[in-house]
Amino acid sequence: xxxxxxxxxxxxxxxxxxxxxxxxxxxxxxxxxxxxxxxxxxxxxxxxxxxxxxxxxxxxxxxxxxxxxxxxxxxxxxxxxxxxxxxxxxxxxxxxxxxxxxxxxxxxxxxxxxxxxxxxxxxxxxxxxxxxxxxxxxxxxxxxxxxxxxxxxxxxxxxxxxxxxxxxxxxxxxxxxxxxxxxxxxxxxxxxxxxxxxxxxxxxxxxxxxxxxxxxxxxxxxxxxxxxxxxxxxxxxxxxxxxxxxxxxxxxxxxxxxxxxxxxxxxxxxxxxxxxxxxxxxxxxxxxxxxxxxxxxxxxxxxxxxxxxxxx
Amino acid sequence: xxxxxxxxxxxxxxxxxxxxxxxxxxxxxxxxxxxxxxxxxxxxxxxxxxxxxxxxxxxxxxxxxxxxxxxxxxxxxxxxxxxxxxxxxxxxxxxxxxxxxxxxxxxxxxxxxxxxxxxxxxxxxxxxxxxxxxxxxxxxxxxxxxxxxxxxxxxxxxxxxxxxxxxxxxxxxxxxxxxxxxxxxxxxxxxxxxxxxxxxxxxxxxxxxxxxxxxxxxxxxxxxxxxxxxxxxxxxxxxxxxxxxxxxxxxxxxxxxxxxxxxxxxxxxxxxxxxxxxxxxxxxxxxxxxxxxxxxxxxxxxx
Numbered sequence: 001x002x003x004x005x006x007x008x009x010x011x012x013x014x015x016x017x018x019x020x021x022x023x024x025x026x027x028x029x030x031x032x033x034x035x036x037x038x039x040x041x042x043x044x045x046x047x048x049x050x051x052x053x054x055x056x057x058x059x060x061x062x063x064x065x066x067x068x069x070x071x072x073x074x075x076x077x078x079x080x081x082x083x084x085x086x087x088x089x090x091x092x093x094x095x096x097x098x099x100x101x102x103x104x105x106x107x108x109x110x111x112x113x114x115x116x117x118x119x120x121x122x123x124x125x126x127x128x129x130x131x132x133x134x135x136x137x138x139x140x141x142x143x144x145x146x147x148x149x150x151x152x153x154x155x156x157x158x159x160x161x162x163x164x165x166x167x168x169x170x171x172x173x174x175x176x177x178x179x180x181x182x183x184x185x186x187x188x189x190x191x192x193x194x195x196x197x198x199x200x201x202x203x204x205x206x207x208x209x210x211x212x213x214x215x216x217x218x219x220x221x222x223x224x225x226x227x228x229x230x231x232x233x234x235x236x237x238x239x240x241x242x243x244x245x246x247x248x249x250x251x252x253x254x255x256x257x258x259x260x261x262x263x264x265x266x267x268x269x270x271x272x273x274x275x276x277x278x279x280x281x282x283x284x285x286x287x288x289x290x291x292x293x294x295x296x297x298x299x300x301x302x303x304x305x306x307x308x309x310x311x312x
Numbered sequence: 313x314x315x316x317x318x319x320x321x322x323x324x325x326x327x328x329x330x331x332x333x334x335x336x337x338x339x340x341x342x343x344x345x346x347x348x349x350x351x352x353x354x355x356x357x358x359x360x361x362x363x364x365x366x367x368x369x370x371x372x373x374x375x376x377x378x379x380x381x382x383x384x385x386x387x388x389x390x391x392x393x394x395x396x397x398x399x400x401x402x403x404x405x406x407x408x409x410x411x412x413x414x415x416x417x418x419x420x421x422x423x424x425x426x427x428x429x430x431x432x433x434x435x436x437x438x439x440x441x442x443x444x445x446x447x448x449x450x451x452x453x454x455x456x457x458x459x460x461x462x463x464x465x466x467x468x469x470x471x472x473x474x475x476x477x478x479x480x481x482x483x484x485x486x487x488x489x490x491x492x493x494x495x496x497x498x499x500x501x502x503x504x505x506x507x508x509x510x511x512x513x514x515x516x517x518x519x520x521x522x523x524x525x526x527x528x529x530x531x532x533x534x535x536x537x538x539x540x541x542x543x544x545x546x547x548x549x550x551x552x553x554x555x556x557x558x559x560x561x562x563x564x565x566x567x568x569x570x571x572x573x574x575x576x577x578x579x580x581x582x583x584x585x586x587x588x589x590x591x592x593x594x595x596x597x598x599x600x601x602x603x604x605x606x607x608x609x610x611x612x613x614x615x
Contacts, residue, residue, distance in 0.1 A: 031518065031519035031520060032434040032437065032438055032444075032519065033434075035430050035431060035433065035434035035519075035523075036431050036434045036435065036444070036447060039427060039430075039431045039490065040447060040450075042483070042487055043451070043454075043487050043490055045469075046466065046469070046483070046484060046487045046488075047454055047457070047462065047487060047488065048454075049465075049469065050461075050462040050465035050466045050469060051457060051461055051462060051465075053465045053468075053469075054461050054462070054464065054465045057465070064464075110356070110359060113352055113355065113356045113359070114356065116349055116352055117347065117348050117349045117352075118348060118349055118352050118353040118356055119348050119350075119353045120353070122603075124356050124357070124360055125606065126599075126602045126606070127360045127363055127364065128359075128360060128363060129598075129602075129605075129606055130363055130367070130595070130598065131363060132544065132609075133544055133548075133594045133595060133597075133598045133605075134548070134591050134594070134595070135547075135548035135550065135565075135566045135590065135591065136548070136550075137548075137550045137566045137569060137570065138566065138569055138587045138590055138591055139366070141569065141573075141583070141587060142366055142369065142370050142584070142587060143366065145373070145385070145580060145584075146366065146369065146385075149381075149385055150369070150384045150385040150386065153383055153384040153385070154384050157384070184362070184363075184366070188363075189609070192606060192609050192610055193609075193610075195610065196610040196611075241456075241458075244458070245458050245459060245460065247550075247551055248550045248551065248566075251550075251570065252570075265460065266458075266459075266460045266551075269460045269463065269464070270460070270463065270551075270555075273463070273464040274464070274467075274555070279464060282464065283461075283464060283465075286458075286460050286461035286463075286464070287461065289458060289460060289461065290457060290458060290461045293456060293458050294456050297456055
């Protein structure tokens with residue numbers, strides 16, 4: 001720093017400008033390092049260290065307090081014999097697959113509708129986006145009341161006593177209630193993303209297709225869908241990944257019940273780790289979960305990108 | 313603004329063509345030419361009811377007395393009980409929870425915008441160097457790390473460091489948002505010509521000055537996007553405050569709804585008044601700034 005300053009000042013560098021330019025270029029990298037190093041250190045401390053320490057404790061019998069011993073891979077072996085854990089993987093994956101498909105299909109359909117020649121377009125768009133700004137936990141509490149009281153009353157009044165029980169109290173169908181609540185909230189964000197994608201498609205393409213006599217479905221299949229393929233891929237991967245981490249709405253709707261039928265992986269890790277004295281064991285669960293998410297994300301990207309390529 | 317936007321939609325093959333046809337596309341979207349599709353309008357209207365009905369339900373329930381709760385619950389209240397809001401206000405200590413949530417959200421948005429854009433700028437302009445390219449992929453890889461694996465260790469760590477507080481949460485939102493925000497910012501910064509900076513640098517501006525005076529103002533569309541996403545996330549988040557905050561007086565709005573469930577249980581109208589008060593601030597902001605919010609989120613996705 002001082003060296004460059006004195007050099008710039010000396011009259012020896014009489015051409016002036018080139019020296020200054022050179023010194024500023026030489027100075028640049030250090031400033032760029034200063035811009036990233038503090039962030040990297042903090043990120044490493046608050047993100048990477050927890051991951052690494054979690055991986056380490058997954059090899060111990062740590063309860064979250066007191067002493068611990070290294071136990072090798074026994075936590076991992078026990079995981080695969082634990083019905084509660086296996087059940088949570090089954091539930092979480094089933095939930096995430098159904099929700100991802102429904103959210104994307106519904107959001108794409110709504111976006112297509114909003115993108116056509118309809119009245120009050122801006123107003124409708126505003127309405128469909130509302131759920132995005134609402135906390136899913138609180139929405140869960142509202143839907144909890146709807147499932148427990150309002151829907152049974154409506155179905156009874158309609159003369160459908162078969163549907164008049166509380167959906168969330170059924171071990172077999174409580175997950176449906178969680179899916180409905182999730183789709184209601186999550187579709188909003190995806191509508192906006194698909195709408196953004198649809199608006200990049202030139203109207204000329206549709207005009208040309210209409211002249212060629214292509215039907216609505218054919219236009220969607222041959223023009224719209226291939227052109228928003230990138231959006232579809234990203235939305236599928238991101239929504240699946242976020243649904244695999246489902247937590248808030250389950251706390252609000254079923255708290256994992258009836259029994260443990262709607263316990264998600266995140267809920268099992270939370271309960272076992274904080275309340276059950278299973279810190280080490282649940283960290284092993286979390287490590288498995290991390291690898292599952294990584295593998296699934298990459299598989300999804302590969303499969304969906306291949307589809308995309310075959311369309312265009 | 314619109315042309316930088318289309319510039320960044322690189323993956324589209326018909327990119328330039330789309331830009332040239334932009335005015336026509338917009339006309340079509342407004343439904344200006346050709347007839348309106350009334351059937352579709354009706355269908356969309358019916359669909360939008362699925363969004364509006366639960367909101368209507370929340371509002372009417374919050375206004376009722378407990379003895380009006382029978383039936384489907386969709387009936388209008390026969391007599392309005394405004395005290396539900398006063399009860400909920402006191403029970404959940406609403407002003408305190410609101411202040412905490414607002415402070416955490418505002419802090420997280422500011423710190424995120426100031427730091428994440430800076431890091432992204434340094435990375436974007438030095439991508440040819442191994443160190444910065446490595447960092448880019450290091451941050452991106454974190455997108456695939458699910459929160460539950462961090463959850464248990466980070467609680468120990470924040471308690472140890474004494475940042476199990478609202479200030480700690482601000483830091484955590486800034487750090488955990490970094491991966492995704494860098495992804496968005498870097499793509500956008502790449503579309504800003506380097507010549508702009510070189511001109512400023514020839515005039516003797518330091519790299520810091522170049523960033524704050526030249527780049528940061530140019531980032532404002534992306535800052536709006538990142539700001540909105542961070543704001544909605546920090547305001548509505550439940551799990552992170554639940555596990556990190558140790559002091560009950562630091563409760564955020566969603567956390568307060570969770571903790572007071574026990575007290576609400578017998579009195580649904582008060583509970584719904586409380587939900588409504590927790591949902592209202594962001595909802596009101598959204599209604600006022602709707603156009604801006606929608607375009608902000610849209611822009612982020614068109615990167």
